[in-house]
Amino acid sequence: MGLGNTAPTMAVGNSMGDYQMLGYLSDSVPEGGLSMVINHDDPVRECAYEDEELLEKAREKGWLVISMKNDFKRLFSTGVKRLKGSCQSRKRSLTETVIRD
Numbered sequence: 599m600g601l602g603n604t605a606p607t608m609a610v611g612n613s614m615g616d617y618q619m620l621g622y623l624s625d626s627v628p629e630g631g632l633s634m635v636i637n638h639d640d641p642v643r644e645c646a647y648e649d650e651e652l653l654e655k656a657r658e659k660g661w662l663v664i665s666m667k668n669d670f671k672r673l674f675s676t677g678v679k680r681l682k683g684s685c686q687s688r689k690r691s692l693t694e695t696v697i698r699d
Contacts (some may be wrong), residue, residue, distance in 0.1 A: 620659075
């Protein structure tokens with residue numbers, strides 16, 4: 599949400615759990631705001647879990663879709679490695695799925 603009586607100007611989400619927030623912004627702000635969807639589509643550098651339903655709705659509404667595979671130069675800071683088997687459950691927190699050297 600924005601500060602005071604101002605409307606939000608930007609929203610970022612990566613799952614259908616974020617759909618209402620993204621939709622509120624694009625539907626209620628006169629200029630449409632900036633609704634962005636992060637697409638977790640890079641199985642080499644992180645746990646890939648694309649939310650096809652959200653991606654389809656983003657295309658329909660004209661929201662910006664950001665690909666982790668194609669648009670991110672670096673996903674984690676230097677020294678962070680994915681643990682073997684850590685992508686089995688995307689519900690694990692980041693601290694449970696990566697280690698630092």
